[in-house]
Amino acid sequence: MEYKTLYHRLFAACADAVEQMEAQNYGRAREILILAQQSAEEAILCGEDGSNN
Numbered sequence: 080m081e082y083k084t085l086y087h088r089l090f091a092a093c094a095d096a097v098e099q100m101e102a103q104n105y106g107r108a109r110e111i112l113i114l115a116q117q118s119a120e121e122a123i124l125c126g127e128d129g130s131n132n
Contacts, residue, residue: 085119 092115099108
């Protein structure tokens, strides 16, 4: 499994969440992080990383 793709997805989600926190949209920031975590966990459990290899 290629974890680089998952890392990039999680990093992007963290950046989006920080942006929302700076705008004081804490609920949306939390939602972004939870969805990113769930997506990464699902990809790992299914043996997928979202790449087209």
